[in-house]
Amino acid sequence: MLEYKPNTVLSNEEFDTVGSSPIRHDGADKVTGRAKYGADTNLPGMLYGKILRSPHAHAVIKSVDTSAAQAHPGVHAVITSADWPETSMKLVDLAEGSIHNLGFLSMNVLARGKALYKGHAIAAVAAVSAHVAEEATKLIKVDYEVLKPVLTAIDGMKPDAPILHERLASVASPALRPGGLLEDNADSLRTNIANEFEFNLGDVEQGFKDADVIVEKTTTTQAVHQGYIEPQAAVAEWTADGKLTIFSSSQGQFTVRDHTARFLGIPVGQVKAVPMEIGGGFGAKGITYVEPIAALLSQKSGRPVKVQLSRIEVFEGTGPTSGTQISVKLGATKDGKLIAAEAELIYEAGAFPGSPVGAGIQCMMGQYDIPNGHLKAIDVVVNRPKAAAYRAPGAPASAFCMETAMDELAEKLGIEALEFRLMNIASEGVRRVTGPMTPFVGYTETLQAVKDHQHYNTKLEGKKRGRGLATGWWANNSGPASALLVVNSDGTVSLTEGSPDIGGSRAAMAMHVAEVLGLPITDIKPQVGDTDSIGFTSNTGGSSVTFKTGWACYNAAQSVKQQMVERAAKIWEIPDTDVEYKEAVLQHISDPELKLNFKQIAARMIPTGGPIVASAGVNPPGPGPSIAVHLVDVEVDTDTGKVEILRYTAAQDAGKAIHPAYVEGQIQGGAVQGIGWALNEEYVYDDEGALLNSSFLDYRMPTSLDLPMIDTIIVEVANPAHPYGVRGVGEVPIVPPMAAISNAIYDAIGIRMNDLPMSPDKILEALWAEEGK
């Protein structure tokens, strides 16, 4: 296995496969319906599981009587949280990079002691059919003591707020730890504030004194769902010999394995998690909801069990992103230099600690050079589903506040919005408000690409039309990843990778291998391995896969290449160093008669030494951040309040686009989700904490009829820490849209929309308020 070598830059070279957009290997399966998703596994004797959920947003569970359900004909098992061990409340790193408070996660999967949101799972039933199981859940008697719910972070921070967790660790502690629970006898303030931290740089007070222009504003955003098409689904089979196999749709089969093993108190070696195709995740399928329930039902019934959520359960019982309230104050000199910034970010964590406020605060001003700053972040538990990751978690909300403030500041200064940003770029080595130096990324190049684009240079005409621009910064992740290559006797190469394929990773990984070996992409046969057939690979998330698993594939392919050289040398009875490998042809460096191609050597691999197999496990540093610049034109219908997107252009530094069509798709997908977040999407609750719009009829996501073509500009400033210059691309395109659209609406009607969604009713109210002035 070859070792990771930092600062290998090949991006300035010509590539054969990298940079093309071949047809995906799994395309035929997906368009013909052959592809198997989470709910498509069916096993002999399989039962169907259904979950009983809390009708209350906040209640003590005084007792659960499952006797009638257990006696119901066709029922084989009933479980509650009493059926699995109480998981430690300590934060743990599962030794392979996955960090969680498993106690909270366990209580999110099945409530223990308290129901903390409407839809919180209380018990589950396995029966001969889904209908029988559902009927039996209605026979479970739960005695609740209903409590007053807390539905917003601001309410949750009030001194008299109802408390979700009696022993939540006090924020008086200087520890950076996200909230955990204290020991029973520990003194603690009763609080819903799970975490609070801040950053200081320079002298912010003096910075504002020196500022010629100051802008202050507060924005709010509502919880929105990731809106993936495929609900969570899992089939678990716990056999009599103690082996547990789980088939499910997730962003990480190793997370499924590790979480389930921890919840059930069994070794990970007892569990095999098989990744099925995934019908969207966007972060939410990076944690487990149904797998441990299916497993426990299977153990108890002695039969395989399928648990599949309904759309209502997805909305009510799985994580949306956080609702937020963010305040910012920016100061600049009259010649347009940012010199001071202050911000307070308050994020709803849902029922358990751990909103993405840490990412929100660190990404909020990542792209700017601001010498004096004070940023404060607060994480608050509320009676809503536990917030889950959603594409650049935390950053879209903070960018909405920051980038609309930047627009206001630019206007006050009389400087064009894009120029104002160019004037304040944090170039490599500039200290960020959060402390570390700015890493290398093509921010200037991406802004310049928009400035040079036809959209930017075309005048927008028409009444009530406006143009807005915003930027977004996101800290891409890396992590452990594995790949395995097996050369077949016909010269094809079987590739097993550890990353579930969400954004086209089979093709992108195969392209890394094809590029190294000089083979056609159709000769590489990629598949995603289960937890027994490939090394640990962290979740498909954090815009990490093409970087980290790409590195693993690159290294494994280099090993295959070396083995092919050794086989040729053996056949010709010459030293390895006399063999040259070029475009899948091996030849003697000076004797043109000695020449064999990849397929010819593959056909002779057994007699020349046996199978050619290579694997690689990596944890590569240097993913680098990502940067996006979005430009949007809107038209506001002042009679109905509807905002129409007329034109949208999204530019992004991809480092190097391995498969440009996939990169384009990621950018378009992120922009579209951001447009939905900006204009329509929100969780609507009544005063008792019941979600009122838990269906796609009432939860309004954009469709193709709502949108123009999203034009993309892929900027390639090679990341020096990847062999082809890759930089993660999947998340940052959701960061700028809300601010860009808000800025465009202001340009159209002269009103700053500071609260999401900017839905027709809010636009009309704002117009009426403006008329009434």
Place this chain on the structure above:
Amino acid sequence: MAEVWIPPKLQQLTDGKQQIQVEGTTVRRLINNLELLHPGIKDFLCDEMQEDLVPGLAVIIDGEVSLLGMLDKVKEDSEVHFLPAIGGG
């Protein structure tokens, strides 16, 4: 010596100092030496076994998020930050 940036909430343990020059060729040695200078700080940076960083905490060395944590190397002129880890979606 490497320069360690102290998170604001831990500055009560460092007499208000925001940056501290500390000897150490690895993050582990750096933290051990920091503990000698300012007793008690290690409890907030390391887990109970004191073999790993507190889960949820990232160490950033010269602008790069470390993937090795306590085992990562630190140079004589390195700048080291401890920040909340950023999780992706």
